[in-house]
Amino acid sequence: MRMTNQRKEILNLLKKTSQPKSAEMIFEELPDHTMNLSTIYRTMDAFFQEGLITKSNMNNTSYYYLNHKHHHHYLICLGCQKMYEMDCHLDHIADEVAKHHHFKITHHDMTVYGYCESCQQKM
Ligand SMILES: [Zn+2]
Numbered sequence: 001m002r003m004t005n006q007r008k009e010i011l012n013l014l015k016k017t018s019q020p021k022s023a024e025m026i027f028e029e030l031p032d033h034t035m036n037l038s039t040i041y042r043t044m045d046a047f048f049q050e051g052l053i054t055k056s057n058m059n060n061t062s063y064y065y066l067n068h069k070h071h072h073h074y075l076i077c078l079g080c081q082k083m084y085e086m087d088c089h090l091d092h093i094a095d096e097v098a099k100h101h102h103f104k105i106t107h108h109d110m111t112v113y114g115y116c117e118s119c120q121q122k123m
């Protein structure tokens with residue numbers, strides 16, 4: 001897939017935000033609505049395949065956020081989509097299981113879901 005201006009626009013949008021975005025949110029926030037929703041979904045799938053983004057499912061919607069060079073995981077609030085960084089401690093565990101099954105690991109992802117302090121107070 002080519003790095004078109006449209007792809008760059010989506011990546012810039014994800015770079016500027018600290019919250020995961022759904023395809024609908026990306027659609028709303030793109031400056032000129034040149035891309036339809038299905039193009040955005042296809043682009044996000046391509047980004048995901050290339051390891052550029054992580055996909056998280058919340059409330060039956062897929063949310064996307066950029067992968068950082070420094071590998072880590074996130075806690076994501078189901079109420080307001082606020083994200084908290086978490087160091088990765090999975091490699092050691094995953095390696096052991098992989099060895100046992102002669103499994104070759106390429107990558108992993110993991111997201112922890114819940115409610116932030118202010119969203120808990122609203123419940
Ligand atoms: Zn929250």
Ligand SMILES: [Zn+2]
Nearest residue numbers: 072088089090
């Ligand atoms: Zn990890």
